[in-house]
Amino acid sequence: MIRLHNVSKTYYPRRGDSAQAVHALKDVDLQIPQGRIHGVIGLSGAGKSTLIRCVNLLERPTTGIVTVDGRDLTGLSGAALNEARHGIGMIFQHFNLLTNRTVFANVALPLELMGMQRGAIRERVTPLLELVGLADKASQYPAQLSGGQKQRVAIARALASRPKVLLCDEATSALDPQTTGSILALLRDINHKLGLTILLITHEMEVVKSICHRVSLISDGRIVEEAEVGDFFTAPRTRLGRDFLNDFLKLEPPRALIERLEEAPGKRSHPVVRLAFSGDAVSTPLISRLARECGVDVSILQAKVESIQERTLGLMIAELMGPPAKTREALAYLESHDLHVEVLGHVQRDD
Ligand SMILES: Nc1ncnc2c1ncn2[C@@H]1O[C@H](COP(=O)(O)OP(=O)(O)OP(=O)(O)O)[C@@H](O)[C@H]1O
Ligand SMILES: [Mg+2]
Structure with a gap:
């Protein structure tokens, strides 16, 4: 479903800026079959966000190919890329909701941008709000919601265009452990009910343990280890993997x-x-x-x-x-x- 082939990303400084180029991703290969939940874990600055943003081309890879659902996204631009992105939802650490729109209007936004009619939008949004457990909050504003509820709105919005893939960049990092648990349970539920493929970035082993099927460990822009989650927790193969595990297990x-x-x-x-x-x-x-x-x-x-x-x-x-x-x-x-x-x-x- 998601395939990264030899993907590298270098951030070059602007002209006149004396900063060094940053090689944020180096020769990354990743394959995620349909319906799987794949975690990417790594320390701050390892390249996790860059990697996930390359999947929907929020960042364009410097070299390499990204295919999602059999389509080479790196070969697309403009309207064709926009259209392909409808198949990929994304959620973020800080929810990124529009504060001046109600819960309903936040979830409806991507559908409005796609030119959908009001009646059809209502038919789409109402069951989504039920799915995420916010049917009674449709007319509230983000400021009236807790962090967990805001992330539920963001999840409903990400699902509005019926994507096959959901990208989650540190989606629970701003939440307390209990709320984190309920959001992860929701993601698991969506994965199960909708057969959605989920790529999830985190620096928390707890997240990997409780929801992922498979995990990649990223360090300094490279994937240094990849394994089924049970195998990774039994016997990580790299020093970094052992450090993460020991830190988690204490x-x-x-x-x-x-x-x-x-x-x-x-x-x-x-x-x-x-x-x-x-x-x-x-x-x-x-x-x-x-x-x-x-x-x-x-x-x-x-x-x-x-x-x-x-x-x-x-x-x-x-x-x-x-x-x-x-x-x-x-x-x-x-x-x-x-x-x-x-x-x-x-x-x-x-x-
Ligand atoms: N737009 C950018 N311009 C220049 N350098 C960038 C840009 N975005 C990221 N970087 C650099 O690329 C490297 C990887 O950053 P990235 O944000 O992908 O890391 P991360 O693993 O998501 O970290 P964190 O856990 O702190 O979110 C870092 O050295 C970062 O400073
Ligand atoms: Mg990041």
């Missing part, structure tokens, strides 16, 4: 232990490991088996269970206590059992 060894961690194993050291269990491994008593079958004691430093979509994910930080030959055997045992093992380091034991 699952780290105690600081005093981190300071004592050494990279290489020593004669009397114990490995400290991060274990991620999914699937059958969650319900198998692996830790007690480890003690029984490998003769290794396990000291659990931290543990938690997360639900990620339909999957249950168990996470644990533990020290494996025993002689090196035994702990090596224990690591091999764990690795053979459908769980992801990462050795964080080794800690010397004098006792």
Whole structure:
């Protein structure tokens, strides 16, 4: 449904401006099938907004091709581009509503611009306001609404032209956690009911976890990692991915232990490991088996269970206590059992 092929975007300074050119996107490839919710996560300035704005050509890529619903948008301009954009809705962090128009008139605006008749507009707008739960607010003004309600108006407006794609740029970043939850539930509902393809930009792992099917991680204009959400939360492949995950899970060894961690194993050291269990491994008593079958004691430093979509994910930080030959055997045992093992380091034991 959405395809970015080798897309780069460079912002050049104006003539006479001594600023450097900014390479905001570099060779970005992205494919999002119809009906999927795809998240893009990255730090501030990584290029997230540039990327999403290239999808509807609010920013024109410097090089590369953007196709949406099989149409090459980069080959279009003027009226043809405008017409193609009706198939792409967009919502923003700060809602971008017109303050002097009622809720109804805000949602109606794109239809007025398309030249639709008043009766047809009413028929289109009324069910949209019902869909987003604002049927009783049609004649109110944005100033009378909460942030969550404003974003609902913006969602209804974005859906007015019956797009196949919805772009969301930090759509919940200005909202409190509870309101964020209700907006994400609405987006999930729309995705389900209308089969809408959603591309969503965020810097919050919570958003990725609760709504996305797949996620791309962007850093310095490049997509550095892409995975199904369950896989990303189990075993991110890049340093940045692990940083995002650890930040979110707040699952780290105690600081005093981190300071004592050494990279290489020593004669009397114990490995400290991060274990991620999914699937059958969650319900198998692996830790007690480890003690029984490998003769290794396990000291659990931290543990938690997360639900990620339909999957249950168990996470644990533990020290494996025993002689090196035994702990090596224990690591091999764990690795053979459908769980992801990462050795964080080794800690010397004098006792
Ligand atoms: N119109 C512009 N002119 C020049 N440089 C720009 C322009 N828009 C963005 N940039 C630069 O491009 C880079 C990527 O910016 P972008 O807004 O895409 O990042 P972002 O990931 O959305 O960040 P944030 O999380 O803060 O919104 C930054 O270095 C930014 O300063
Ligand atoms: Mg941005």
